[in-house]
Amino acid sequence: MIAKRMLKYVEGSSVTRAMFEEGKRLAALYGAENVFDFSLGNPSVEPPEAVKEAILMVLDEVHPGKVHGYMNNAGHEEVRDAIAKSLNRKFGTDFNEMNIIMTVGAAGGLNVILKTILDVGDEVIAFAPYFGEYNNYVANFDGTMVVVPPNIPSFQPDLERFAEKITARTKAVIVNTPNNPTGVVYSKETIRKMAGILEDKQKEFGTDIYLIADEPYRELAYDGVEVPYLTKYYNNTIVGYSYSKSLSLPGERIGYLVIPKEVDDFDNLVNAATIATRILGFVNAPSLQQLAVAECLDETTDIAAYDANRKLLYHKLTELGFECTKPEGAFYMWVKALGDDDSAFVAKAKEFNLLLVPGSAFMCPGYVRIAYCVEEGMLKRSFGAFEKLAQSYGI
Amino acid sequence: MIAKRMLKYVEGSSVTRAMFEEGKRLAALYGAENVFDFSLGNPSVEPPEAVKEAILMVLDEVHPGKVHGYMNNAGHEEVRDAIAKSLNRKFGTDFNEMNIIMTVGAAGGLNVILKTILDVGDEVIAFAPYFGEYNNYVANFDGTMVVVPPNIPSFQPDLERFAEKITARTKAVIVNTPNNPTGVVYSKETIRKMAGILEDKQKEFGTDIYLIADEPYRELAYDGVEVPYLTKYYNNTIVGYSYSKSLSLPGERIGYLVIPKEVDDFDNLVNAATIATRILGFVNAPSLQQLAVAECLDETTDIAAYDANRKLLYHKLTELGFECTKPEGAFYMWVKALGDDDSAFVAKAKEFNLLLVPGSAFMCPGYVRIAYCVEEGMLKRSFGAFEKLAQSYGI
Numbered sequence: 001m002i003a004k005r006m007l008k009y010v011e012g013s014s015v016t017r018a019m020f021e022e023g024k025r026l027a028a029l030y031g032a033e034n035v036f037d038f039s040l041g042n043p044s045v046e047p048p049e050a051v052k053e054a055i056l057m058v059l060d061e062v063h064p065g066k067v068h069g070y071m072n073n074a075g076h077e078e079v080r081d082a083i084a085k086s087l088n089r090k091f092g093t094d095f096n097e098m099n100i101i102m103t104v105g106a107a108g109g110l111n112v113i114l115k116t117i118l119d120v121g122d123e124v125i126a127f128a129p130y131f132g133e134y135n136n137y138v139a140n141f142d143g144t145m146v147v148v149p150p151n152i153p154s155f156q157p158d159l160e161r162f163a164e165k166i167t168a169r170t171k172a173v174i175v176n177t178p179n180n181p182t183g184v185v186y187s188k189e190t191i192r193k194m195a196g197i198l199e200d201k202q203k204e205f206g207t208d209i210y211l212i213a214d215e216p217y218r219e220l221a222y223d224g225v226e227v228p229y230l231t232k233y234y235n236n237t238i239v240g241y242s243y244s245k246s247l248s249l250p251g252e253r254i255g256y257l258v259i260p261k262e263v264d265d266f267d268n269l270v271n272a273a274t275i276a277t278r279i280l281g282f283v284n285a286p287s288l289q290q291l292a293v294a295e296c297l298d299e300t301t302d303i304a305a306y307d308a309n310r311k312l313l314y315h316k317l318t319e320l321g322f323e324c325t326k327p328e329g330a331f332y333m334w335v336k337a338l339g340d341d342d343s344a345f346v347a348k349a350k351e352f353n354l355l356l357v358p359g360s361a362f363m364c365p366g367y368v369r370i371a372y373c374v375e376e377g378m379l380k381r382s383f384g385a386f387e388k389l390a391q392s393y394g395i
Numbered sequence: 396m397i398a399k400r401m402l403k404y405v406e407g408s409s410v411t412r413a414m415f416e417e418g419k420r421l422a423a424l425y426g427a428e429n430v431f432d433f434s435l436g437n438p439s440v441e442p443p444e445a446v447k448e449a450i451l452m453v454l455d456e457v458h459p460g461k462v463h464g465y466m467n468n469a470g471h472e473e474v475r476d477a478i479a480k481s482l483n484r485k486f487g488t489d490f491n492e493m494n495i496i497m498t499v500g501a502a503g504g505l506n507v508i509l510k511t512i513l514d515v516g517d518e519v520i521a522f523a524p525y526f527g528e529y530n531n532y533v534a535n536f537d538g539t540m541v542v543v544p545p546n547i548p549s550f551q552p553d554l555e556r557f558a559e560k561i562t563a564r565t566k567a568v569i570v571n572t573p574n575n576p577t578g579v580v581y582s583k584e585t586i587r588k589m590a591g592i593l594e595d596k597q598k599e600f601g602t603d604i605y606l607i608a609d610e611p612y613r614e615l616a617y618d619g620v621e622v623p624y625l626t627k628y629y630n631n632t633i634v635g636y637s638y639s640k641s642l643s644l645p646g647e648r649i650g651y652l653v654i655p656k657e658v659d660d661f662d663n664l665v666n667a668a669t670i671a672t673r674i675l676g677f678v679n680a681p682s683l684q685q686l687a688v689a690e691c692l693d694e695t696t697d698i699a700a701y702d703a704n705r706k707l708l709y710h711k712l713t714e715l716g717f718e719c720t721k722p723e724g725a726f727y728m729w730v731k732a733l734g735d736d737d738s739a740f741v742a743k744a745k746e747f748n749l750l751l752v753p754g755s756a757f758m759c760p761g762y763v764r765i766a767y768c769v770e771e772g773m774l775k776r777s778f779g780a781f782e783k784l785a786q787s788y789g790i
Binding site: 009010021040042046056064067071108110116118119122208248250251264265268281282285288289 | 396397398399400402404405435437441446447459462463500503507510511512517531535644645646659660673675676677681683684
């Protein structure tokens with residue numbers, strides 16, 4: 001018998017992942033070219049050539065015992081140092097290797113930091129819509145998820161409702177900008193106000209509230225929009241980063257946490273996060289990938305392909321009469337479900353071999369997410385299916 | 396503030412890891428060649444050349460989107476299929492890709508399977524001495540660790556005491572053979588008796604008790620000793636494997652779980668373990684390393700170097716009058732502490748620049764562990780220090 005508390009996961013399973021499997025089934029049935037799978041954030045752009053070159057260089061020039069061996073649980077010191085310096089160059093911060101902990105992707109990093117700070121019943125706030133896995137990560141450590149309702153139609157965080165949700169038990173707030181699933185980027189103005197609210201509430205309750213910035217999409221921003229670096233606005237900020245999207249390495253599970261020296265309880269936080277990395281069973285981020293990404297800190301994926309898809313899809317869907325949030329970042333289009341029932345809309349879309357993810361998976365029913373990190377040819381071929389979908393609802 | 400329940404970890408920290416850091420400090424002080432660090436199980440033998448060749452082949456011949464992209468959370472299907480077939484060839488088992496889940500090392504695998512099966516208060520049995528991290532892994536999922544006292548001096552499991560410890564709340568038993576820290580290999584006879592006890596207790600309590608075989612040292616066995624494959628002796632066996640020692644890849648975090656179709660609740664177990672891989676933040680085992688190890692399934696590390704160290708060290712220590720368990724596998728020597736206080740003995744050893752790990756870290760005070768996965772030259776240079784240590788106790 002599996003654990004009773006795992007039964008709900010097995011029964012529910014992940015909507016996003018189930019869709020991934022469904023895509024493979026439909027592809028086998030109708031031919032891959034006739035199935036339009038927009039369900040998963042798996043980058044369609046290949047990693048920069050520099051990644052392969054870096055791996056080859058590391059294999060040729062670094063001793064194998066170092067390339068593949070154990071290191072400090074926080075990661076290779078010179079890798080952490082290089083990342084700190086790179087962040088300082090880009091954002092005018094003042095980090096060193098002590099502020100960086102290498103992680104098994106952003107998902108690993110979020111679990112590490114939540115293990116580090118959460119006691120039973122501590123509350124973690126997130127703004128709907130948000131990546132549904134946050135619920136599971138918080139539940140892993142007996143935390144309670146507190147949801148700020150969506151701010152329709154801008155999908156910027158609703159700061160008034162946010163302030164109301166903060167209590168003496170609030171231990172952390174997770175923000176994700178550029179946002180999955182909306183593509184919205186939080187402005188400086190928004191971040192400043194949010195920081196002000198957090199400062200006030202810390203004083204009011206005599207507590208520390210950590211702002212956790214989940215940043216896998218940082219480099220995926222369009223039209224020159226600026227993505228504020230949150231540690232500069234609020235002292236108790238912790239950043240979780242991943243190379244999954246910026247270097248198209250999602251399967252390699254490589255990322256890092258930034259814990260600035262300004263955060264409350266800094267020494268304990270760094271020690272506990274390093275220990276959490278070990279006792280959660282990560283032990284350390286994959287060694288070869290650590291050494292490789294350190295050689296690629298000025299590289300990013302070619303976002304032009306995503307940008308082209310973004311424009312094509314936004315133009316087409318709005319032309320067809322769909323209500324879309326125009327994405328400023330990431331590679332997702334957030335669209336109002338026709339008929340208002342997102343699950344029914346997703347089921348209808350599947351009849352035309354369109355695989356979308358319902359907004360319910362992001363705590364925001366009535367909408368769907370379209371991951372446009374796909375081949376441009378597939379995107380264009382899908383337009384006929386979107387036309388039929390619109391027609392089926394009589395728009 | 397960090398979580399209250401993390402404070403004990405920060406205060407205690409890991410004895411083994413603290414020693415690792417201490418080694419670096421002493422090396423800086425006295426010169427690396429004069430410090431004899433036997434504290435960590437970091438393989439001294441380089442990975443087989445085939446590992447590098449496999450990585451280069453994968454990078455050259457497989458599409459980058461596949462090499463570095465997401466796959467099923469359980470891992471690449473063809474990798475799991477290749478591992479299943481390799482196990483079938485070696486052990487006469489009947490596995491297929493459905494029985495294999497790729498994991499972030501054995502530590503990741505153990506956390507995944509414990510998340511899968513443990514509810515609050517479920518009991519997990521282990522035989523002292525054992526790898527102290529098991530305590531943390533079980534605590535991660537609110538389980539209760541139940542310790543079977545050491546069976547001195549053979550350090551084979553004490554099956555009589557084992558039978559007494561099994562209750563209606565016993566959910567799992569963790570065994571580790573070849574054993575860290577003793578080097579003992581459990582015989583077929585032992586495994587058969589253990590299986591018999593488990594079968595009886597399952598009937599008595601009407602429960603299912605999973606036997607978790609933690610097998611990172613499987614290929615490290617000396618003098619032709621056979622290491623029984625546990626799935627063949629008891630249906631409810633789950634195997635956790637790692638390439639950390641067998642291919643000297645500890646920093647890469649690559650391993651797998653075997654969940655045979657004979658286990659109770661097989662479908663739920665596989666589904667829940669796959670979901671646990673995702674929600675614990677592993678998401679999947681590192682992709683490139685999955686593809687690489689699949690090309691190296693008939694490779695193992697050159698154990699001759701460890702065997703030579705084993706013989707040299709055993710000979711020297713017994714000659715000096717130390718009581719040692721002669722290791723049949725792994726790369727650890729288990730030695731009775733002089734003066735019976737293992738912490739005092741470890742402190743005394745450090746005065747001679749010998750870094751050992753106290754048995755208390757393995758739930759077995761009065762002993763110490765010497766990890767002899769070191770350069771042969773260092774081992775030989777250390778003998779003078781062991782002589783002085785023996786003299787300091789007047790033996």
